[in-house]
Amino acid sequence: xxxxxxxxxxxxxxxxxxxxxxxxxxxxxxxxxxxxxxxxxxxxxxxxxxxxxxxxxxxxxxxxxxxxxxxxxxxxxxxxxxxxxxxxxxxxxxxxxxxxxxxxxxxxxxxxxxxxxxxxxxxxxxxxxxxxxxxxxxxxxxxxxxxxxxxxxxxxxxxxxxxxxxxxxxxxxxxxxxxxxxxxxxxxxxxxxxxxxxxxxxxxxxxxxxxxxxxxxxxxxxxxxxxxxxxxxxxxxxxxxxxxxxxxxxxxxxxxxxxxxxxxxxxxxxxxxxxxxxxxxxxxxxxxxxxxxxxxxxxxxxxxxxxxxxxxxxxxxxxxxxxxxxxxxxxxxxxxxxxxxxxxxxxxxxxxxxxxxxxxxxxxxxxxxxx
Amino acid sequence: xxxxxxxxxxxxxxxxxxxxxxxxxxxxxxxxxxxxxxxxxxxxxxxxxxxxxxxxxxxxxxxxxxxxxxxxxxxxxxxxxxxxxxxxxxxxxxxxxxxxxxxxxxxxxxxxxxxxxxxxxxxxxxxxxxxxxxxxxxxxxxxxxxxxxxxxxxxxxxxxxxxxxxxxxxxxxxxxxxxxxxxxxxxxxxxxxxxxxxxxxxxxxxxxxxxxxxxxxxxxxxxxxxxxxxxxxxxxxxxxxxxxxxxxxxxxxxxxxxxxxxxxxxxxxxxxxxxxxxxxxxxxxxxxxxxxxxxxxxxxxxxxxxxxxxxxxxxxxxxxxxxxxxxxxxxxxxxxxxxxxxxxxxxxxxxxxxxxxxxxxxxxxxxxxxxxxxxxxxxxxxxxxxxxxxxxxxxxxxxxxxxxxxxx
Numbered sequence: 001x002x003x004x005x006x007x008x009x010x011x012x013x014x015x016x017x018x019x020x021x022x023x024x025x026x027x028x029x030x031x032x033x034x035x036x037x038x039x040x041x042x043x044x045x046x047x048x049x050x051x052x053x054x055x056x057x058x059x060x061x062x063x064x065x066x067x068x069x070x071x072x073x074x075x076x077x078x079x080x081x082x083x084x085x086x087x088x089x090x091x092x093x094x095x096x097x098x099x100x101x102x103x104x105x106x107x108x109x110x111x112x113x114x115x116x117x118x119x120x121x122x123x124x125x126x127x128x129x130x131x132x133x134x135x136x137x138x139x140x141x142x143x144x145x146x147x148x149x150x151x152x153x154x155x156x157x158x159x160x161x162x163x164x165x166x167x168x169x170x171x172x173x174x175x176x177x178x179x180x181x182x183x184x185x186x187x188x189x190x191x192x193x194x195x196x197x198x199x200x201x202x203x204x205x206x207x208x209x210x211x212x213x214x215x216x217x218x219x220x221x222x223x224x225x226x227x228x229x230x231x232x233x234x235x236x237x238x239x240x241x242x243x244x245x246x247x248x249x250x251x252x253x254x255x256x257x258x259x260x261x262x263x264x265x266x267x268x269x270x271x272x273x274x275x276x277x278x279x280x281x282x283x284x285x286x287x288x289x290x291x292x293x294x295x296x297x298x299x300x301x302x303x304x305x306x307x308x309x310x311x312x313x314x315x316x317x318x319x320x321x322x323x324x325x326x327x328x329x330x331x332x333x334x335x336x337x338x339x340x341x342x343x344x345x346x347x348x349x350x351x352x353x354x355x356x357x358x359x360x361x362x363x364x365x366x367x368x369x370x371x
Numbered sequence: 372x373x374x375x376x377x378x379x380x381x382x383x384x385x386x387x388x389x390x391x392x393x394x395x396x397x398x399x400x401x402x403x404x405x406x407x408x409x410x411x412x413x414x415x416x417x418x419x420x421x422x423x424x425x426x427x428x429x430x431x432x433x434x435x436x437x438x439x440x441x442x443x444x445x446x447x448x449x450x451x452x453x454x455x456x457x458x459x460x461x462x463x464x465x466x467x468x469x470x471x472x473x474x475x476x477x478x479x480x481x482x483x484x485x486x487x488x489x490x491x492x493x494x495x496x497x498x499x500x501x502x503x504x505x506x507x508x509x510x511x512x513x514x515x516x517x518x519x520x521x522x523x524x525x526x527x528x529x530x531x532x533x534x535x536x537x538x539x540x541x542x543x544x545x546x547x548x549x550x551x552x553x554x555x556x557x558x559x560x561x562x563x564x565x566x567x568x569x570x571x572x573x574x575x576x577x578x579x580x581x582x583x584x585x586x587x588x589x590x591x592x593x594x595x596x597x598x599x600x601x602x603x604x605x606x607x608x609x610x611x612x613x614x615x616x617x618x619x620x621x622x623x624x625x626x627x628x629x630x631x632x633x634x635x636x637x638x639x640x641x642x643x644x645x646x647x648x649x650x651x652x653x654x655x656x657x658x659x660x661x662x663x664x665x666x667x668x669x670x671x672x673x674x675x676x677x678x679x680x681x682x683x684x685x686x687x688x689x690x691x692x693x694x695x696x697x698x699x700x701x702x703x704x705x706x707x708x709x710x711x712x713x714x715x716x717x718x719x720x721x722x723x724x725x726x727x728x729x730x731x732x733x734x735x736x737x738x739x740x741x742x743x744x745x746x747x748x749x750x751x752x753x754x755x756x757x758x759x760x761x762x763x764x765x766x767x768x769x770x771x772x773x774x775x776x777x778x779x
Contacts, residue, residue, distance in 0.1 A: 001373065001374055001375070001376065001380070001446070001673060001676065001677065002372065002373045002677055003372065003373075003374060003670065003673040003674050003676070003677045004372060004674065004677045005372060006372070009372075070372055245758075249758050249759065249760065252760060253759070253760065253761065260761070260764060261760075261761050263754075263760040264760065264761040264762065264763060264764065266747070266750075266751065266763070268760075269750060269751060269754035269760050270747070270750040270751075270754070272754055272758055273694075273749075273750035273751075273753040273754045273758070274750070276691070276753055276754075276757060276758060277691045277694060277695060277753070280667070280671055280691050281663065281664060281667030281668070281671070281691075281695065282667070283671075284666070284667045284668070284669075284670030284671040284673070284674060285663060285666055285667050285670060287372070287670060287674070288374075288666065290372065291372050291373075291374055294372065305659075306662060306663050306666050309659055309663050310663045310667055313663070355652070355656060357659075358655060358656045358659035358660075359652065359656075359659075361659045361662060361663075362635075362649075362655040362658055362659055362662075365635065365658075365662065366649075369635075
């Protein structure tokens with residue numbers, strides 16, 4: 001057993017961390033958060049693409065650099081730590097994965113290279129508003145190769161070039177690839193809890209689309225894509241949770257009250273120890289998920305759900321208790337605490353809530369039990 | 372990253388599995404053999420099993436050959452333990468000896484003493500216990516009061532220890548006592564190993580809230596210990612004890628069942644609002660929480676083991692294991708009883724699912740949150756040693772022990 005990343009993967013992680021520390025300190029997400037005219041940090045995105053990060057796990061034959069998912073995982077953790085305001089997750093974890101999972105070889109050859117290079121921004125649209133989306137309640141509908149309906153919130157939907165849409169198709173659901181420059185597509189930004197990552201409401205009015213995968217197989221492909229994306233989102237959440245812990249430790253050491261650093265009080269110590277415990281549990285589950293993702297293991301659905309649940313819990317706890325550790329200053333706009341607090345909820349809901357993933361986890365265990 | 376065994380490890384695992392299959396019964400869904408028997412019968416069986424393991428070369432495989440081990444990598448011991456966990460074998464009697472006393476003897480005893488004591492400890496022929504805690508020194512174990520003074524070639528020990536697992540069937544024990552009350556509390560301590568059959572030792576079992584008696588009070592009245600059985604220098608007792616306690620945290624990181632598996636099985640069998648409790652989303656959410664904790668611990672341990680197998684020393688991050696598992700056990704037990712609704716209060720094993728395992732562990736689990744470092748002490752350790760937060764302000768550290776105020 002060697003339950004650790006390789007030296008090369010660790011080096012990539014360090015390199016990514018150093019790059020993001022220089023190129024994406026918290027002034028960058030704050031700038032995007034505060035500037036309504038800047039949906040994402042274009043300068044940073046250009047550098048991320050110049051580093052070939054979007055194509056890291058995409059096979060070479062489809063324009064990527066064909067490393068692997070462990071490499072993508074270490075990059076994801078660092079993107080999460082930096083709360084990077086770029087369309088990385090929607091392009092890489094969602095759009096590219098959907099095409100890899102559902103697309104024909106021709107579609108992969110045609111659609112993936114521009115996502116791998118970052119020339120195109122991709123995204124994935126499932127939600128249609130408040131409430132859990134199901135096959136039964138989907139309103140977006142495919143009919144005769146045309147898509148109609150409204151999706152929101154679509155991550156990076158205001159800036160994306162390509163969108164994979166889950167739509168009702170007869171009794172089931174299908175996946176459709178949509179060129180967002182097509183006629184009949186209208187879109188507008190929607191305000192969300194985390195404006196450092198833009199989201200949109202996209203309306204499709206009889207838009208001509210192509211299917212991704214077999215008709216009626218859309219929900220199953222979506223599930224497979226989400227299992228894979230869950231590990232990658234969890235890695236981002238883990239990075240964010242660790243950033244919060246480090247921020248809280250730094251503050252607790254330097255802030256004095258009652259004549260001593262607040263970090264010497266057990267009330268604070270135990271809070272931060274609990275953060276550490278949750279983060280370590282998340283890290284262990286994430287690493288296992290990373291392994292399952294990188295090897296396409298049969299354990300992936302359960303491992304991914306466990307990583308997702310643990311990392312959602314860890315980031316939520318760390319981001320809220322980081323504010324609490326800071327006290328009043330933590331509640332101010334000028335403190336960076338809220339950047340993480342916002343991102344933690346955004347990521348927690350981006351591919352389904354904690355409750356949904358817990359249910360997927362137990363369903364996976366039931367299937368394993370039955371097998 | 373690779374979760375699979377190397378070919379060499381896989382061969383070893385297959386060999387272990389075959390040996391266990393030929394020598395033990397697979398674990399069944401019932402209390403283990405150690406839980407079904409009284410201490411005396413259990414100990415006899417456990418001694419026989421440990422000797423059999425040792426003869427086959429599976430006991431303490433990572434220990435040096437000179438100490439009765441095989442000098443093999445730690446990973447082989449772990450593989451053996453993983454496989455043995457699938458079998459219903461009597462264990463537990465030697466965990467203090469193997470986990471704490473053996474390593475401290477290996478570090479501090481003379482070559483002759485090591486040759487005399489470690490092999491029988493390893494084979495289970497001699498049982499060891501640990502005599503640290505006292506009625507007035509639990510979390511603050513350095514505040515202990517048991518006194519020792521030099522008398523010729525011996526030391527004479529007077530005082531009381533408590534929470535000593537297995538003192539009544541132990542042959543030897545490791546002991547910390549205070550040789551000088553005029554020194555600050557950490558500096559006046561000296562460490563020994565002692566013959567538990569020495570005159571002047573009186574052992575009384577403690578009855579716990581679950582009705583069991585896993586621990587004892589041990590009274591010392593003019594007990595003589597040869598100076599040759601001192602481990603470390605006079606006044607170095609605290610450093611020796613700390614080494615031992617770090618080994619304890621490695622040794623006791625695992626909690627016994629029930630875990631998510633048992634509660635999931637129970638939920639599938641229980642009815643809630645007219646349907647299987649496992650269909651209830653509140654139940655599913657709770658099981659998912661425990662699954663995530665259980666797997667988080669399992670994989671954290673795998674990370675620790677990876678470090679160990681690369682020859683690195685595991686750090687204090689090991690202490691997250693018990694903080695998580697002890698509370699999990701308490702919560703799982705309580706929830707299991709809840710699933711049985713009004714009937715959940717019954718403790719008669721013959722009437723209850725899993726022989727009343729949930730009810731038993733409901734009463735047992737509070738102890739796990741205290742033994743081997745309380746939840747609170749472990750959180751302090753994480754905060755100070757892992758996260759680097761400043762230590763507590765200690766009003767008793769630099770004053771003579773005799774000047775420290777005492778309460779109840």
